[in-house]
Amino acid sequence: MTSSSTSFSNRITALFGIDYPIIQAGMIWASGWELAAAVSNAGGLGMIGAGSMYPQQLLENIRNCKAATSKPFAVNLPLLYPDIDQHIQTILDEKVPIVFTSAGNPKTWTATLKAAGITVVHVVSSAKFAKKSEDAGVDAVVAEGFEAGGHNGREETTTLCLIPAVREAVKIPVIAAGGIATGRQLYAVMALGAEGVQVGSRFVATPEASSHLAFKEAVVAAGEGDTILSLKKLTPVRLLKNPFQQRVAEAEFQGADEATLAELLGRGRAKLGMWEGDLTEGELEIGQAAALIDAILPAATVVQQLWNDFQETAAQPFYQS
Numbered sequence: 001m002t003s004s005s006t007s008f009s010n011r012i013t014a015l016f017g018i019d020y021p022i023i024q025a026g027m028i029w030a031s032g033w034e035l036a037a038a039v040s041n042a043g044g045l046g047m048i049g050a051g052s053m054y055p056q057q058l059l060e061n062i063r064n065c066k067a068a069t070s071k072p073f074a075v076n077l078p079l080l081y082p083d084i085d086q087h088i089q090t091i092l093d094e095k096v097p098i099v100f101t102s103a104g105n106p107k108t109w110t111a112t113l114k115a116a117g118i119t120v121v122h123v124v125s126s127a128k129f130a131k132k133s134e135d136a137g138v139d140a141v142v143a144e145g146f147e148a149g150g151h152n153g154r155e156e157t158t159t160l161c162l163i164p165a166v167r168e169a170v171k172i173p174v175i176a177a178g179g180i181a182t183g184r185q186l187y188a189v190m191a192l193g194a195e196g197v198q199v200g201s202r203f204v205a206t207p208e209a210s211s212h213l214a215f216k217e218a219v220v221a222a223g224e225g226d227t228i229l230s231l232k233k234l235t236p237v238r239l240l241k242n243p244f245q246q247r248v249a250e251a252e253f254q255g256a257d258e259a260t261l262a263e264l265l266g267r268g269r270a271k272l273g274m275w276e277g278d279l280t281e282g283e284l285e286i287g288q289a290a291a292l293i294d295a296i297l298p299a300a301t302v303v304q305q306l307w308n309d310f311q312e313t314a315a316q317p318f319y320q321s
């Protein structure tokens, strides 16, 4: 196997001060400080997912992460978060070096964060919003395709089509997300013009992820076709198929309106599924890459495997018969 210590440098590794262009996605109910610190210590960029945390929890996660790693780490901040002012204040007070914003307008907070010396990245699912993010002053964009777990773009653009379009639209570095769980896929998106990858689903199946073991085991057991993009009338989200998702699908098939779907979803569904491990009634956010995940592995092993496989592929990119 090719040595994992081979040095690599591009705009993404330089921007974040990391060894490998591998970013662990911010994920509600999955990415607390243990996962973020483990990934950062392994040479990637670890990220705390603030979207499922109360302000005090975010503060504790940031402090624990700082104690567990001396390497750079990031916080993911979905801009629809109700107590966003408090989260922003915590990020500023704690001098978090890197923030990935998502699910909202990058114009709202980018200037405030940048004025504090923070590196800012925004998540988009189209070339149009990539350009808007660049105009808002972000340092890089994550281009997240249809395969991705969690909330997703309405246009259903696949990673394969999205990355070249975003690459063409902006000058800032592009980080590819959606469907990436192997080094060979990392190589493929770099060939398309990405300079790094944001990986979510693969990191759910690690001991360091804070989600429930039953959810992690369901991710490992999932095969082709076991996820589906749901709730397009509300906020599109890719879910593992289960009885709750089935009820949503039936309601959608019968033409349910937004209010009916919102009532069916109710409150706390994601926590019930991913944190409490209710595989029947919970919302289980995961990407198509679940079909490629066949073991729960330490986060550092995931980083090393991605990088080793990337290097092996770079040495011999095409399968030979």
Ligand SMILES: Cc1cc2nc3c(=O)[nH]c(=O)nc-3n(C[C@H](O)[C@H](O)[C@H](O)COP(=O)(O)O)c2cc1C
Binding pocket: 025, 026, 027, 028, 029, 030, 049, 050, 051, 052, 076, 078, 101, 102, 103, 123, 144, 147, 148, 149, 150, 151, 177, 178, 179, 180, 198, 199, 200, 201, 202, 204, 274, 285, 286, 287, 288, 289
């Ligand atoms: C369980 C789960 C929770 C997620 N939560 C968030 C979130 O809070 N904020 C966000 O910007 N993206 C979220 N995402 C999307 C990821 O950040 C990432 O872009 C996506 O997982 C990449 O695709 P992949 O799952 O195929 O690797 C979530 C994804 C998953 C699987």
